[in-house]
C-alpha cells in the first residue's frame with residue numbers, strides 16, 4: 001500500500017517505535033495523521049508533526065473506540081491503523097494476576113477493541129491496512145518475561161486471524177516483529193551486558209524499525225522482520241521444536 005494521501009492512526013506514538021513510525025510516515029504526504037498515547041507528552045510530538053493527538057488508555061474499550069469513531073468522523077476514514085502501544089515487564093511465575101491482566105489488556109485486547117471498530121469500517125470502504133506491532137517474542141518466546149511473551153504470542157495469533165478472515169474484504173494486515181529496539185522499553189531493562197545473547201543480532205534504532213515497517217507496508221508483507229535473523233530462527237523452530245527449546249533454554253538468565 002502506498003501511504004500517500006492516506007488517513008493514518010498510530011497508537012503508542014509519544015515514544016519509541018510509535019514516534020518513529022509517526023515521523024517516517026509523515027514524510028510520505030499522508031492525508032492526516034492521528035496519534036494516540038496515554039502520556040500527555042504526545043501533544044509535543046503531534047505538534048512537531050502537524051498531527052492530531054488523543055491522550056487515552058488503549059486498554060479502555062469505551063474511550064479507545066469512541067476516539068477511533070471520532071477520528072473516522074473527522075477525517076472521513078482510517079486507511080492505515082498502526083496498533084503499536086505495548087507494555088513489557090520481566091518476571092516468571094511470581095508475576096501477579098493484576099500484571100498478567102495489564103499485559104493482556106494492552107498487548108492483546110487493545111488490538112481487538114480497535115479491530116471491532118476498524119474491520120467493519122474498512123469492509124464498508126472495501127480497503128484498509130492494519131499494522132500490529134507484535135515482537136520477535138511473539139514468534140520465538142522470551143526467557144524471563146512470561147506475561148510479555150505469552151501475550152505477544154496471542155497478538156501474533158490475532159494478526160494471523162485478521163489477515164486470514166478479512167483478506168477477501170480488501171483488508172491487509174502486517175505483524176511487525178523486531179528483536180531489541182533502542183527505546184525506553186529496553187532502557188527500562190537496565191544495563192544489558194554487551195555479550196548478552198539478546199544483543200547478538202543488534203539493538204536497532206526505532207527509526208530503522210520504522211523504515212522497515214514502511215517498506216513492508218509498501219510491499220504488503222504480512223511478516224515484517226527488521227532483524228533478518230528471525231526468519232532463520234523460525235525455520236529452525238519449525239524444523240526441530242525440541243532442539244529449539246533446548247537452544248532457548250540456554251538463554252535463560
Ligand SMILES: NC(=O)c1ccc[n+]([C@@H]2O[C@H](COP(=O)([O-])OP(=O)(O)OC[C@H]3O[C@@H](n4cnc5c(N)ncnc54)[C@H](O)[C@@H]3O)[C@@H](O)[C@H]2O)c1
Pocket residue numbers: 011012013014015016017018036037038039056057058059084085086087088106133134135136177178179180181182183184185186
Ligand atoms: N523496544 C523493543 O525492543 C521492542 C521489541 C519488539 C517489540 N516491541 C513492541 O513495540 C511497541 C512499542 O514499544 P517501544 O519499544 O516503542 O516502547 P516505548 O515504551 O518506548 O513506547 C511505548 C509507547 O506506548 C505507550 N503506551 C503504553 N501503554 C499504553 C496504553 N495503555 N495506552 C496508550 N498508550 C500506551 C507508552 O506511553 C509509550 O509512549 C510495543 O508493542 C512493544 O511491545 C518493542
